[in-house]
């Protein structure tokens with residue numbers, strides 16, 4: 001990689017920056033308006049750094065002499081569990097700011113996660129991706145496989161409430 005970069009774990013003080021990055025990430029994965037992101041900085045601080053942390057977030061920073069480190073991307077992950085194979089590192093988000101695309105930063109982040117996954121005895125590094133988008137080229141380039149026979153299902157708050165009301 002031409003530029004000098006580092007990956008570091010975020011702190012609660014980084015959550016306002018993360019909140020902005022999440023909003024910048026949105027158009028790459030959805031046509032929803034910006035207000036579709038309902039998470040607040042307070043939610044992120046509570047859920048990342050409270051009694052029961054739910055995620056770890058890493059920032060990728062560009063280091064230039066005489067300048068403060070500049071955030072160029074992030075990833076957010078947590079550990080899941082497969083009854084077939086055991087521990088799974090699930091990558092919720094990976095995002096590199098557009099002005100830094102194709103510099104090897106995304107691959108650098110993914111390699112970092114692969115090391116964390118292996119160090120934690122995970123059988124899998126897993127994520128959801130949208131087909132027919134540019135990111136598919138990236139996933140192919142890093143050698144990821146896709147199980148297209150499986151679909152994602154969800155119950156939103158209304159769906160869960162309705163289920164509870166059923167006899």
Ligand SMILES: CC(C)(COP(=O)(O)OP(=O)(O)OC[C@H]1O[C@@H](n2cnc3c(N)ncnc32)[C@H](O)[C@@H]1OP(=O)(O)O)[C@@H](O)C(=O)NCCC(=O)NCCS
Pocket residue numbers: 025028029094095096097100101102103104105106107108128129130134135137138139141142
């Ligand atoms: C997907 C993403 C993380 C890739 O990060 P990146 O830093 O640009 O990717 P890299 O430079 O590490 O690319 C590694 C290889 O992946 C492939 N690749 C990456 N982006 C590609 C693109 N748009 N078109 C074709 N190939 C691509 C190339 O083979 C590339 O190697 P090369 O540049 O030497 O040819 C970045 O484009 C991004 O943040 N996109 C918007 C958010 C997003 O789509 N996230 C995924 C959610 S589904």
